[in-house]
Amino acid sequence: MAEGNPNSxxxxxxxxxxxxxxxxxxKDALSVAVLCERAHIAPSTFYYYFTSFADCLAEADRQRYEDLVGAFEERIAAIERALDRGDPQLFYATVREQMTAAWSAGRADARYSLIRTFINxxxxxxQAARFRSQLDAQFDRWLAAAELAHRRGWTVDGATGEMVVLMFWAASVGQFILPVATRRTMAPTAVATFFMEILTGAVGPESSGEPESEPEVQRATPSAVATARAGEES
Amino acid sequence: MAEGNPNSxxxxxxxxxxxxxxxxxxKDALSVAVLCERAHIAPSTFYYYFTSFADCLAEADRQRYEDLVGAFEERIAAIERALDRGDPQLFYATVREQMTAAWSAGRADARYSLIRTFINxxxxxxQAARFRSQLDAQFDRWLAAAELAHRRGWTVDGATGEMVVLMFWAASVGQFILPVATRRTMAPTAVATFFMEILTGAVGPESSGEPESEPEVQRATPSAVATARAGEES
Structure with a gap:
């Protein structure tokens, strides 16, 4: 039971x-041997720090879970800070930034890392019950943020805003299904532009006029998406 | 090795x-005993038809895979038939119907069935390599259909159409992440309406005027989504 310094x-x-x-x-395909080879350590080093392989995997799983929840938490907290300041430019920039980051996280890995973490x-x-309630609480905050932004006239109709928020999140997680060949058209900034256009009504009849500092979103035609995509491909 | 009639x-x-x-x-949590209890059969019946539990699970997995590919195939084939007939009303109705069905398949189950099938x-x-290439080929057909519909003036700008198609599919698979509490707002018909509005430009400045037979989509304001949602909740 000799466990080395946990802060090592x-x-x-x-x-x-x-x-x-x-x-x-x-998990079935993993072993202490595989882990030691990849980590460039001797099995004796492994057993100095962990009592069993199962313990190590369980702790690693817990950390992945906390990393995921922490990342979600940071994103909505940034949006709320932007809302608090009452500054639409900062709000748009922050939403765009968080959308781009979230989309990047979902696509970062060709081996379905995010989806595997969810399944685990x-x-x-x-874990599932706690995660579900944390996730639901964060969605409530996203929907409240969309509603508040709508009341300030920064985004489209509240119901549409809600739908855009939910669709963005569902798509960012489900993007692993998308074809490898079209991945380039799904570049995070292009996707963020697409959702920002719907959210701000830039493609709708009631454009709320996103500020000049966000030129991609400001264009009132769907071709902004094409432009953004062309930019991604260079 | 006594396997009973395979068509039984x-x-x-x-x-x-x-x-x-x-x-x-x-899979770890399953056993012949669990399966027999749920199927209301005796273990002897099981072993009359299958040589091992692993064989049975492998065949069941293969069937789930074929069911999934077959369902995708039928959806794009229906859209292509509608395009072949050169009838925009039929095209809109078919796209809406297939979107509703696809969204229902992704949400049908609270235990992450669809996502589990993908991971397996x-x-x-x-299987992964074959599935990936089948999936990519079907996306190519979806994108070609969106492009053809655009050239006929039935849908918005091709780039936006492509983005809508890809986003719909990604979201339909990733919807398992959405909060349980908001599931009602994500009713399949409301989701289909939302995507149809973007696809046909009903929320955009260049409305292509979806036919009268699709009243929900025809409304040129985002509030159609709210209306559709209210309808779902009754």
Whole structure:
């Protein structure tokens, strides 16, 4: 039961490698040997820090879960700060930035890392219940933010704004289904532009006039998307 | 090795129950005992039809995969038939119908069935490669259909049409992340209306005037979504 210093850098390095392996493949395919090879450590080093492989994987899973929840939390908190300041330019810039970051997280990895993390969480009953309620609470904050922005005249009709928010999040998680060949057209900034246009009504009849500092969104025609895409491809 | 008649109804019943169990939970949690109890059969019946539990699960997985590919195939084929007839009303009605069906398939199940099927497929290398290429080929057909409809003046700018198609599919798969509490606002018909409005430009400045037979889409304001949602809730 000899567990080395839990704050050790080596220990966290082992956990980081375990997190990468968990994002790439099924647990069944993993072993202490595979982990040690990838982490460039000896099995004796592994057993200095962990009592069992199962313990190590469980802790790595927990960390991936916390990383995911933390990232979601930071995103909505940034939007709320922008709303607090009552500054539409900052609000648009922040929403765009968070959308781009969220989309990047969903596509970052060709091996379905994000989706695998979700499945692992949902397979653990106590984690699943806690995660579900944290996720739902964050969606409530997103929807409240969309509603508040609408009341200030910064975004389209509240019902449409709600739909855009939910669709963006669902798509950012489900994007792994999209064809490899069209990945370029799904560049994070192009996707953010597309959703920003719907959210701000730039493609709608009641344009709320997003400020000049956001030129891509300001264009009142769908061709802004084409322009943004062309920019991505260069 | 005594395998009963492969066309037997009992054999398919066992496979159907196995497919349900696979959609609900991890393989690790399944056993012949669990399967027999759920299927209301004796273990001896199971072993009359299958040589092993692993064989049964592998066949059930294969069937789920074929069901999924077949459903995708039928959807794009229906859209292509509507385009072939050169009838915009039929085209709009078919796209809406297929969107509603696709969204229903993604949400049908609270236990992440669809997403679990994807992960199982992607974990099997040979299945994953075949599935990926089938999926990519079907997306090519969707994008070609969107482009053709655009050239006929039935839908918005081709680039936006492409983005709407891809976003709809990504969201339909990723919708499992959405909060339980807002599921009602995400009713399949409301979601289809939302995407149809973007696709036909009903929320845009260049409305292509979807025919009268599609009243929900025809409204030129985002509040059509609110109306559709209110309808869902009754």
């Amino acid at each position: 850098k080596t220990r966290q390095h082992i956990l980081d490698v375990a997190k990468i392996l968990l994002s790439e493949t099924n 969480i949902f397979d653990n009953k106590s | 109804k009992t054999r398919q019943h066992i496979l159907d129950v196995a497919k349900i169990l696979l959609s609900e939970t991890n 497929i992607f974990d099997n290398k040979s």
